[in-house]
Each structure stands twice: as C-alpha cells, then as structure tokens.
Amino acid sequence: MLLKNCLYRRLSLTTFFVIYLVVFARAQDGSSAVLAGFHSSCREKLLNMLPDSSVAVFFSAAPKNMSADVDYPYHQDADFYYLTGYREPSAVLILLKLDYTSAVLFVPPRDTASEIWTGRRMGVEGAKKILGMDTVFSLEKIESYNIDNQYIKHVYIKPLNEYNSGSRVAGDLSKSVMRKFQASGIKPDESLLPSLIPVLRAVKSEEETAWMKRAAAITCDAQKELMRTLDTSMYEYQAQAVVEYVFKSEGAEEPAFPSILGSGENSCILHYESNRKKMQGGELLVADIGAGYRGYAADVTRTMPVNGKFSAEQAAVYNIVLHAQEAGINACRPGVPFGFPGKVAMDSLAAGLKRLGIIRENDELRKYIPHGISHYVGLDVHDAGPADTLRPGNVITVEPGIYIPAGSPCDRKWWNTGVRIEDDILITGAGFEVLSAAAPKDIPSVEALMRKPSRIRGR
Ligand code: GLY
Ligand code: MN
Numbered sequence: 538m539l540l541k542n543c544l545y546r547r548l549s550l551t552t553f554f555v556i557y558l559v560v561f562a563r564a565q566d567g568s569s570a571v572l573a574g575f576h577s578s579c580r581e582k583l584l585n586m587l588p589d590s591s592v593a594v595f596f597s598a599a600p601k602n603m604s605a606d607v608d609y610p611y612h613q614d615a616d617f618y619y620l621t622g623y624r625e626p627s628a629v630l631i632l633l634k635l636d637y638t639s640a641v642l643f644v645p646p647r648d649t650a651s652e653i654w655t656g657r658r659m660g661v662e663g664a665k666k667i668l669g670m671d672t673v674f675s676l677e678k679i680e681s682y683n684i685d686n687q688y689i690k691h692v693y694i695k696p697l698n699e700y701n702s703g704s705r706v707a708g709d710l711s712k713s714v715m716r717k718f719q720a721s722g723i724k725p726d727e728s729l730l731p732s733l734i735p736v737l738r739a740v741k742s743e744e745e746t747a748w749m750k751r752a753a754a755i756t757c758d759a760q761k762e763l764m765r766t767l768d769t770s771m772y773e774y775q776a777q778a779v780v781e782y783v784f785k786s787e788g789a790e791e792p793a794f795p796s797i798l799g800s801g802e803n804s805c806i807l808h809y810e811s812n813r814k815k816m817q818g819g820e821l822l823v824a825d826i827g828a829g830y831r832g833y834a835a836d837v838t839r840t841m842p843v844n845g846k847f848s849a850e851q852a853a854v855y856n857i858v859l860h861a862q863e864a865g866i867n868a869c870r871p872g873v874p875f876g877f878p879g880k881v882a883m884d885s886l887a888a889g890l891k892r893l894g895i896i897r898e899n900d901e902l903r904k905y906i907p908h909g910i911s912h913y914v915g916l917d918v919h920d921a922g923p924a925d926t927l928r929p930g931n932v933i934t935v936e937p938g939i940y941i942p943a944g945s946p947c948d949r950k951w952w953n954t955g956v957r958i959e960d961d962i963l964i965t966g967a968g969f970e971v972l973s974a975a976a977p978k979d980i981p982s983v984e985a986l987m988r989k990p991s992r993i994r995g996r
Contacts (some may be wrong), residue, residue, distance in 0.1 A: 576619070576621055588691055592634075592693070595632075597627060617630065641673075647663070682717075694711075695734075735921035738922065739930075749915070753835040754972075756973060765989050771815075776822065777812045789830045801820035804840070837973040855958075858937050861886045861889065865882030865910060871928055882935060885937075908936075933962055938958070
C-alpha cells in the first residue's frame with residue numbers, strides 16, 4: 538500500500554511535471570508564434586497592396602524626454618509595431634517587393650553596458666527568434682546595406698511624424714536610407730503609406746478582435762468596480778487608482794490613454810486628465826477609460842453620480858444621451874457611411890435637448906457637444922482608418938455626450954452637467970457587436986451597482 542502510494546505519488550508528480558513542461562512550452566511557443574504569424578500576415582497584406590518593383594521604409598518611434606534624465610515610458614509607432622511586433626527604439630524596417638518579397642529589419646545590437654540601465658534588449662538574434670523575421674541586421678549595417686536600385690521603380694517612406702522627427706537617431710537613419718535611393722534618381726513618395734496602412738489597420742483580424750475583446754472586458758470590469766467603490770470621500774485620482782488597479786490586476790499592461798475622471802465642472806472638459814479635484818455629492822463623474830491589452834486599446838465611457846443617485850436634471854440629460862447612443866449603435870452596420878451612426882445620434886441629441894428647452898434650433902447643438910461621435914479604435918485609441926464606409930472587422934466608438942458648463946445660455950439648473958456614454962462596436966457581417974456591453978449604462982442598473990459593496994475597498 539505504502540509502496541503503491543509512493544509510486545503513485547512519484548508517477549503523478551512526474552506526470553504533472555511533464556504535462557507542465559508540454560503545456561507551458563506550448564503556451565510560450567504558441568503565443569510568440571501567434572504574434573510572429575500575425576505581424577508577418579500584416580506585412581504580407583501591405584506588400585500585396587504595393588505596386589511591383591517597390592520598396593517601403595518605416596522608422597521606429599523615438600523615445601521622448603519628460604524632463605532631465607527621465608523619459609516617458611517608450612511607446613512604439615503603431616504602424617511599426619503592426620508590421621513587426623518590435624517595441625524598442627532606433628530600428629528601421631525595409632519591405633521589398635521585387636521579383637521576390639522580403640522584410641529586412643535593422644535593430645540596435647545588444648549592449649551589456651547600456652542594458653544595465655535599460656534592461657535586456659532584443660538585439661539581432663532576439664529579433665529573429667521572437668519576431669520570427671529571417672532577415673535582421675545590426676543597425677550600423679544600414680549604411681552598407683546594398684539595395685538593388687536598378688530593379689526598383691518606387692520608393693515609399695513613412696514620413697517621420699512630429700513624434701519621432703525630433704530624434705537624432707531617426708533623423709540620421711532617414712538620411713542614410715534616402716541616400717541609398719538618390720543615386721538612382723527615384724524620389725521617395727511620402728503619401729502612399731499613410732493612406733494604405735489605415736485601410737489595413739481598420740479591419741481587425743481574428744487575433745486583433747480577440748485582444749480587443751479582452752481589452753474591452755477588462756475596461757468594463759474597471760467601470761463596474763468604480764461604480765461599486767465611488768463615494769463622496771474620494772478625489773478624482775482615487776477613482777483613477779481604482780480603474781488602473783483593475784486594469785493591471787486583470788493583465789492589461791497599461792492604460793491605453795490617460796484616464797479621464799472628471800467630476801462636477803470637470804465633467805464638461807472633454808479631455809480632462811489632471812484628476813486632482815475632490816469629488817462632491819450631487820456631482821456627476823465622467824469616467825472615460827481604456828485598458829491597453831497586447832497593445833490594443835479599449836475606450837469606454839460611463840457617467841455616474843458621485844453619491845450614487847442621479848438628480849432629476851442629471852437623469853433627464855443622461856437619458857437623452859443614452860437614447861442617442863443606443864440609436865447611434867443601432868445604426869451601425871456594414872455598408873453605411875462612417876459618419877452615419879454619428880449623424881443618427883446627433884439628430885437624437887438635438888431632439889432631446891429641444892424637448893428639455895436647452896436649445897431651440899439644431900445649430901445650437903454644437904455648443905453642447907463640440908466633439909465627433911465616432912472614431913476607430915485599435916492599436917491607437919483614435920485609430921487609423923478610412924472615413925468612407927463601415928466594413929466587417931472595423932471597431933469604432935459611439936460616444937455622444939452633452940456638456941453644459943456654468944454660464945451656458947440655458948436655465949442654470951442644468952449647469953455643470955456633463956454626460957458622455959461610449960461603447961466600442963465591432964462591425965460584423967450581420968450588423969454589430971457591442972464589445973463593452975458588460976458595463977451597465979441604464980440608470981436603474983448603474984444605481985443598483987453603486988449600492989453594491991466595493992471589492993477592493995473592503996466595505
Ligand atoms: N477616450 C478619449 C477620446 O475618445 O477622445
Ligand atoms: Mn473615444
């Protein structure tokens with residue numbers, strides 16, 4: 538019995554270990570293979586759109602200095618990330634479409650002295666292994682890299698944008714790449730890539746859709762926890778802490794954009810992000826937040842009363858925005874113009890504000906909603922995408938709002954009321970799917986959740 542037990546134990550431990558190794562190795566290998574496969578398919582799609590005999594050149598984003606010795610956390614240029622999966626600075630990607638296609642990546646070599654400060658870098662071998670790219674060279678090789686100019690008819694360069702043009706490295710790289718083409722007298726075109734890539738990035742693949750669903754699910758959990766936790770003792774930055782705690786604890790690496798937590802008069806500031814005010818009973822809080830998961834953003838706004846109960850005026854404005862948002866969402870389907878859901882929502886807002894006596898004519902509406910209703914979401918929270926027609930695979934926001942700052946030309950009982958409601962909508966073949974449906978938004982559901990105990994504050 539004892540022996541049997543021992544044997545059984547040993548067997549089960551060994552079995553467990555073997556299973557662990559197989560599953561863990563698979564998961565590791567699977568996820569990096571999935572990533573490499575995904576980025577390779579993005580390059581292939583772009584290469585298919587380029588004319589024959591062409592070369593396309595991209596630069597990584599430059600680091601940005603915050604102050605003195607401190608930089609902002611590094612954020613890769615979204616096109617560069619899309620095409621490579623590489624998240625470090627000072628790199629160049631060259632795509633070739635000649636009588637063969639090829640992707641050549643130049644990255645800084647590993648450098649143990651600087652890695653003491655920066656942490657481990659990918660380097661040439663790492664880039665080959667992790668990104669699954671065959672042709673990776675050390676950055677200094679770019680000067681001597683020989684391109685068959687005689688076969689090239691078109692050179693496309695993604696222009697250095699305002700964010701990376703300040704970098705000496707990016708500037709030098711760009712000059713050295715340009716010199717390669719000057720000899721053959723080809724003038725690099727800077728306009729094609731910025732118009733092609735948004736068309737690609739706007740249609741999400743299966744993998745991207747899965748990552749965006751996860752980003753949206755985490756963001757909904759953060760909204761729900763905020764509703765459970767919010768009370769009149771809190772500062773806006775404490776509401777932000779609740780949200781960002783949920784993001785990270787559920788596996789989102791970072792907020793996809795600075796979290797907007799604006800209460801009272803700050804609910805009327807569209808991109809308020811200082812989040813410094815103490816919140817008061819009787820105020821509304823606009824929480825416009827988004828988790829970043831695998832580089833993909835969610836962007837979900839809910840508006841909630843700080844003390845857990847909407848006043849009659851707040852509820853009246855809120856329900857107009859909610860009704861407009863639902864009308865806008867129901868107008869989402871493939872084949873309609875990009876701006877159609879927004880137009881439906883705006884018409885609904887105008888009718889609602891007239892009913893409340895806040896405006897008399899449609900052209901007064903812009904006073905109370907100065908922003909657009911929809912944008913694409915993806916690697917960037919305001920993602921690249923064409924402004925023509927909605928297609929299956931697009932993810933857009935529908936985010937109407939009404940903002941009535943103090944001093945507005947209406948009854949003062951409406952002043953300092955800001956309401957925005959925003960969801961992320963996947964356009965499907967049949968119509969749409971709301972990725973952020975899990976965060977409640979009708980008044981009874983919001984108030985009911987606000988009566989529930991906080992999970993993270995222990996009461
Ligand atoms: N989430 C901020 C915006 O859409 O502008
Ligand atoms: Mn948005």
